[in-house]
Amino acid sequence: MTSLPGSINPETLEAAVATGVITAAQRDQLHALDRNGRLAVGGDDESGEENLRLIGGGNDLFVTVGTILLTAGFYFVLITLLPGQPMWIAALVALFSWAVAEIVTRQHRMKLSSTVLSLFFVAAFVVALGLEVLERYPIRTPESMWQLLALRQQVSGAGYLFLGGVMAAVALYFWRFKVPILAGVFAIAATLLAFLQTALLLYDGVAAGSIAPPRLEDMPELLRAALYMPLICGLVVFATGVALDIFDRERRKVWSDCAFWLHVVSAPMLVHPLFIMATGQDVVMGRIEPDANATIMLAVLITGFVYVALAIDRRSLLVPTLAYFGSLGIYYLVNSAANTTGIPPFALILLVIGALVICFGAGWQHIRRLIIGTTLPTSVLDRLPPIKKA
Known part of the structure; x- marks a missing residue:
């Protein structure tokens, strides 16, 4: 077994067993902890930082290039x-x-190479x-509304098989190799499955007569109501990420890296619906009225997301938020200033x-x-990632 950067050398562990410092069972437990993603003694973990252990060093980057070339060569041979x-x-x-992951990931735990192989x-x-x-x-592409309605059984069967199969494969690969990015992939597949199930339930309701079919003038309101689905899915994914953060508040296991990717996936699903609902944006045309209420609600949303990101110590939640608000929201807030000063809004x-x-x-x-540190009670702070001392 090769030693990981910053971990205890295997030869040192064997010498410790031979001299009676630790038992063979304790040595095996240390190896198991290392394989499960916990940073070993002497690692580069820095308490309070959102460390994304994505690259394991120059050798990892070197092996990643080789992995890409090897897989590409194998692909062209198969063609x-x-x-x-x-x-x-x-x-x-x-x-x-x-098969390559059995060596690169399972035996050597190379982080970037493992991520690329998993993708x-x-x-x-x-x-x-x-x-x-x-x-x-x-x-086949339907030629009429009646053909579209007749596709219900095919779409449901294909959707369940495809999304269920992807989720099962991702879960199996994660169980074997513990690659954190797969948590985000699984969350995306589960979200798509939730969308499919919701659409099928609405279809069955319309077909049974329990739900009135929407009229053309109802489409804007229907699209606005449809925003609740990504919002609910985003909240579920976000809550799962927070649960993993609480479970691994010291961020020494693979679960905190999984939480990182869950926050990356949940941020757009939370930001977009809340932004449209709060500011009154036109769902169809993608416009908002830059009035005082929209400005106030936009400021409240930004403040809320910043506070939550600080509380759970996750920049991964804040970066997509700032990017979204910067591209859609802040433009309207600074547009008036640009008109008076001549400075380009961009x-x-x-x-x-x-x-x-x-x-x-x-x-x-x-x-x-x-x-x-000054706004939350100690009982809450004790469950959140620790605050780094000055």
């Missing part, structure tokens, strides 16, 4: 040997990625399963977002200690 059989090619690429596996499996589902449930947006990113990046822990 030559199996022309016109994309499903088999994708399936073999998925199996090949799994190769998911992409290849999705293609293979998608082609199999399309062959089993041929779905320049003002860059100034505002850049200042916020630098401010929170450079003084994150100080701001967190100042705001969160």
Whole structure:
């Protein structure tokens, strides 16, 4: 077993067993903790920081390049040997990625290489399963509304098989290799499955007569009501991420890295519906009225997301929020100033977002200690990621 950067050397552990410092069972427990993603003694973990253990060093980056070249070479070989059989090619690429991961991930725990291999596996499996589902449930473009309504059974069967299969494969791969990014992939697949189930329930309600079919003039309100679905899914994914953060509040296990990706996935699903609902944005045309109420609600949303991100110590929740508000919301807030000063709105947006990113990046822990440490009770702080001392 090779030693991980910052971990106890295996030879040292064997010498400790030989001299009676620790028992063989304790040595095996240390190895198990290392494989499960916990940083070993002497690691580079820094309490209070949102460390994303994505790159394991220069050797990891070197192996990642080799992994990409190896997989690409294998893919082109398959194209030559199996022309016109994309499903088999994708399936073999998925199996090949799994086999390489047995060495790169399972034995050596190379972080970036493991992430790339997991994405190769998911992409290849999705293609293979998608082609199999399309062959089993041929779905043609409907030419009329009646043909669209008649596709219910095909769409439901294909959707359940495809999304369920992806979730099962991702869960199996994660169980074997503990790659954190797969938590985000699983969350996306589960969200799509929730959307599919909601659409089918609405279809069944309309078909049974318990739900009135929408009229054309009801479409804007219907689209606005549809925002509750991504909002609910975003809250579920966010709550799962927070639960993992609480479970691993010292951020020494793989679960905190999984939480990072869950927050990345949940942020857009939370920000977009809340922004539209709070500001009165036109769902169809993508416009808002830059009045006083929209300005106030936008400021409240930004403040709320900043506070939550500080509380759970997750910049991964704040960055998509600032990016979204910067591209859609802050433009309307600074547009009036641009009209009076002649400064391009894009320049003002860059100034505002850049200042916020630098401010929170450079003084994150100080701001967190100042705001969160003084506004939340000790009983809550004891369950959140610890606040780094000055």
